Amino acid sequence: MSTNLISLLLLLSTTATATAITTTAPSDITALKAIKSSINPSTILSYTCLHSWDFTSDPCKPPHVTHFLCGLSCSGNRVTQLTFDTAGYSGTLPSLVSQLTQLITIDLSDNKFHGPIPNSLFSLPNLQTLILGSNSFSGVIPLAISNLKKLQTLDISHNSMSGSLPNSLTQLTELTRLDLSFNKLTGPIPNLPKHLIQLALKGNLLSGYLQKQAFTDSTQLEVVELSENSLAGTIPGWFFITPSLQQVNLANNSFTGVEILNPVNKHSNLVAVNLGFNKLAGYLPANFSAYPMLAALTLSYNKLIGRIPWEYSKLSRVFLDGNFLIGLPPKEFFSRRISISGSLGDNCLKSCPVSSELCLKSQKPWSICQKAYRGKLKPNF
Numbered sequence: 001m002s003t004n005l006i007s008l009l010l011l012l013s014t015t016a017t018a019t020a021i022t023t024t025a026p027s028d029i030t031a032l033k034a035i036k037s038s039i040n041p042s043t044i045l046s047y048t049c050l051h052s053w054d055f056t057s058d059p060c061k062p063p064h065v066t067h068f069l070c071g072l073s074c075s076g077n078r079v080t081q082l083t084f085d086t087a088g089y090s091g092t093l094p095s096l097v098s099q100l101t102q103l104i105t106i107d108l109s110d111n112k113f114h115g116p117i118p119n120s121l122f123s124l125p126n127l128q129t130l131i132l133g134s135n136s137f138s139g140v141i142p143l144a145i146s147n148l149k150k151l152q153t154l155d156i157s158h159n160s161m162s163g164s165l166p167n168s169l170t171q172l173t174e175l176t177r178l179d180l181s182f183n184k185l186t187g188p189i190p191n192l193p194k195h196l197i198q199l200a201l202k203g204n205l206l207s208g209y210l211q212k213q214a215f216t217d218s219t220q221l222e223v224v225e226l227s228e229n230s231l232a233g234t235i236p237g238w239f240f241i242t243p244s245l246q247q248v249n250l251a252n253n254s255f256t257g258v259e260i261l262n263p264v265n266k267h268s269n270l271v272a273v274n275l276g277f278n279k280l281a282g283y284l285p286a287n288f289s290a291y292p293m294l295a296a297l298t299l300s301y302n303k304l305i306g307r308i309p310w311e312y313s314k315l316s317r318v319f320l321d322g323n324f325l326i327g328l329p330p331k332e333f334f335s336r337r338i339s340i341s342g343s344l345g346d347n348c349l350k351s352c353p354v355s356s357e358l359c360l361k362s363q364k365p366w367s368i369c370q371k372a373y374r375g376k377l378k379p380n381f
């Protein structure tokens with residue numbers, strides 16, 4: 001047989017089977033085929049969802065006994081979810097994905113997708129959940145992301161996204177969870193969307209100060225994770241007064257100071273604050289303890305000086321190690337009635353009782369302490 005004839009026969013047979021059982025919208029089928037063929041076949045192992053994608057049967061038409069067992073779901077004749085298994089699929093995402101206009105959920109996390117996220121994906125009008133975490137996607141997050149008007153969850157953490165964050169995020173009025181941690185994002189924190197509850201931008205190259213304007217509209221923020229960046233300046237007092245704020249992690253940046261506004265909001269929900277591994281100088285902010293719900297405070301490895309305020313014994317986890325704190329630690333820390341965990345080690349404290357877990361790490365040598373206080377430390381500090 002000539003090759004022409006073979007291809008004609010193949011064409012006829014596929015068209016015949018397709019027309020016999022097709023219910024899925026043809027444009028969706030085209031998109032699904034493009035998606036599968038952009039994945040390296042050697043990474044589609046026999047037990048995986050994508051292996052069961054066999055286009056001799058209809059993707060949306062039940063029952064799915066042998067074909068299209070998983071990896072997608074439909075509503076009627078349209079694909080509404082792409083939820084891949086963690087199978088190590090390696091490939092790119094083709095721009096034809098945008099033909100799946102009824103998609104509500106995309107979750108391709110924990111695979112080996114690489115290359116840019118196609119711009120067309122940011123035009124899907126019904127998308128609510130976009131999870132591409134733990135892949136190797138690169139490129140910038142485009143301004144056009146603001147077209148995803150229904151987006152509630154955006155997670156592109158643990159990829160190689162670069163460039164600065166688009167200043168159109170405020171237009172994502174439904175967005176409650178934003179996780180872009182562990183990428184290579186640069187520049188400042190842009191203005192944030194109004195209904196954001198969780199913000200995670202850990203492990204990037206973000207720089208600049210915490211600008212009030214960026215946080216003004218996000219009055220529902222509960223969790224802010226900005227650790228391991230290059231943010232600088234004083235952590236301003238307004239930052240902690242967002243009414244719903246519960247957890248703040250600003251560790252491993254270059255902050256030089258922290259401000260606590262008075263009086264503290266008695267209705268604050270602030271529970272945990274981590275400001276470790278910065279360049280905070282000066283005295284410990286005693287008024288942190290005025291936050292009624294605060295339980296955990298980490299100020300480890302900064303350049304803090306002076307005494308430990310007794311008020312800190314109201315907290316249940318206190319990490320103050322790696323500073324230049326002096327004097328006797330407040331005796332409340334070692335009371336049998338209250339149990340505080342944490343560390344006071346690697347400071348310049350006088351008689352930190354070694355019987356306490358808080359004092360396991362030893363104190364700094366006298367000479368280093370003396371140097372930090374420019375020789376003004378009295379032997380009886």
Ligand SMILES: *[C@@H]1O[C@H](CO)[C@@H](O)[C@H](O)[C@H]1NC(C)=O
Pocket residue numbers: 227228249251252274277
């Ligand atoms: C900050 O950096 C230190 C030292 O590299 C590391 O031990 C710690 O886990 C980091 N903390 C956070 C919250 O990033």
Ligand SMILES: *[C@@H]1O[C@H](CO)[C@@H](O)[C@H](O)[C@H]1NC(C)=O
Pocket residue numbers: 260262263264286287
């Ligand atoms: C701490 O709070 C008290 C009472 O609200 C206030 O008088 C004092 O100035 C505050 N201290 C600091 C260092 O902000």
